[in-house]
Amino acid sequence: MIRRPLDPLRRLRLAALGLAALLLAAAAGCGSVGPGTPPEGAIGLLLPEVKTARYETTDRPTFVHVVEERCPGCEVYYANADQNAATQQQQAESMLARGADVLVLDAVDTSAAVSIVREARRHDVPVIAYDRFIADVDIDYYVSFDSELIGYLQGVSLVTAVEEAVRERGPRADGRPPGILLVHGSPTDPNAAALAAGVDRALEGEDIEVLAEYDTPDWSPDMATDWVESQVARFGDRIDGVYAANDGIAGGAIAAMKAAGFHPVPPVTGQDGELAAAQRIISGDQYMTVFKATTEQARTAAELAVRVLRGESPRTTATIQGVPSLLLAPRAVGVDDVERVLVDGGVHTAEEICTPYYAAACADTGLAREGS
Structure with missing residues (x-):
């Protein structure tokens, strides 16, 4: 007979963070601080590929919108690596050189992404692993589904x-x-x-x-x-x-x-x-x-990124390999x-x-x- 846990849904851990929003989106896909708004910081969003429709149709616009509403003084740097780990490395390095204060990273290759996290650490920039867990390196948070x-x-x-x-x-x-x-x-x-x-x-x-x-x-x-x-x-x-x-x-x-x-x-x-x-x-x-609910996942990650940028210590709902994590429920x-x-x-x-x-x-x- 099939082996099932007594209650499969007990393994679900719902993210408990509020929703928020991002900064003005520029034509190139990056947020920009509005006139008269004091700059507060920059958040880098690195997505892995375009073959899966959700990344460009849901994750990116939702993330940008949430940061815009939640932190009008924040800027968003955005890049999609088109399934190329070397390209993602260059994109991350560029964001760090521009002064990104937080990186939200959905890795093309989680083994290759270790070097991105280490480079961010060298710049004292927190890293939130998004959608894909990055092992064997010190990430700050993880947002995903079970x-x-x-x-x-x-x-x-x-x-x-x-x-x-x-x-x-x-x-x-x-x-x-x-x-x-x-x-x-x-x-x-x-x-x-x-x-x-x-x-x-x-x-x-x-x-x-x-x-x-x-x-x-x-x-x-x-x-x-x-x-x-x-x-x-x-x-x-x-x-x-x-x-x-x-x-x-x-x-x-x-x-x-x-x-x-x-x-x-x-x-x-x-x-x-x-x-x-x-x-x-x-x-x-x-x-x-x-x-x-990738919209909720992107909202959760955006809210988390803003709070981390502001030096807060958000409450999480799970711990994965020692990393504070927010896991959302699939259906x-x-x-x-x-x-x-x-x-x-x-x-x-x-x-x-x-x-x-x-x-x-x-x-x-x-x-x-x-x-x-």
């Missing part, structure tokens, strides 16, 4: 879906157990390892065979597509489900299976609550996603949860999800555009 719990939620959902499919279909004639593919995230991201640990815990004791697994470089949907294509050619209809670490990878896996003629596509997991994932869930192509989202979690929660509108291509699927699930 990644192992996310993986566990994904794994439990996949087990449930595969078991339902087997009950409907009946056992295989050859007696083999159902088979799944595991398409993990980037091997340089510790969150991917934590997700995998959660999935392994969910699969423990289950009569499900892991046919093959893959660490997806840079979380690349294209590379996920290529790998799944090769596994479809290898295993064919033995594939009863796919663990995809995030929604981008899920999209790549689904594209590969649809191109190979799978209809319907076996259950596929995801993570991030992206718009495209919501549409795939409504249409039946993707089984579930895990929604992380599993299936087809019955899209409206309640993603639409009613203000993440996506029904109009955004129910484009003409998805109108029939939306009608079938009871999710309709206004006026339709």
Whole structure:
């Protein structure tokens, strides 16, 4: 039987900080102090890549907005490394040279990011690890979600879906157990390892065979597509489900299976609550996603950065490897949860999800555009 903790949600620790906001945003993406506002300091925000939609559409604008409201005298230096660790190193060094007082760092490569933290320490600049934990170096705070719990939620959902499919279909004639593919995230991201640990815990004791697994470089949907294509050619209809670490990878896996003629596509997991994932869930192509309130994560990090800049010692809700941490709660989202979690929660509108291509699927699930 699957081993589950008595209460998986007890592992959630909700960040308890208030919301706040950032400084005037310049056209280049950096805040600038308004006329007549005494300068208070500068906060550097370093994000890792643009392939995952949330970073530019949610994390960055929310962070900047919160700092603007919370600290009108603060300036924000912003940079996205486009998945290049060397570029992120240069961006961080540039921010430190310009006088950044706090760095909020979502590392491209957490091993390479150790040198960024050490350089910040040399300048007496506090570092807040954002989204990805940076081990073996003295960071000041960590803001993220419980990644192992996310993986566990994904794994439990996949087990449930595969078991339902087997009950409907009946056992295989050859007696083999159902088979799944595991398409993990980037091997340089510790969150991917934590997700995998959660999935392994969910699969423990289950009569499900892991046919093959893959660490997806840079979380690349294209590379996920290529790998799944090769596994479809290898295993064919033995594939009863796919663990995809995030929604981008899920999209790549689904594209590969649809191109190979799978209809319907076996259950596929995801993570991030992206718009495209919501549409795939409504249409039946993707089984579930895990929604992380990245807006709240960015707000929490911005508020924390402002308070650290001002020399305060904010209260935290957890300790990870000795680092004061704020961990937010994820939520599993299936087809019955899209409206309640993603639409009613203000993440996506029904109009955004129910484009003409998805109108029939939306009608079938009871999710309709206004006026339709």
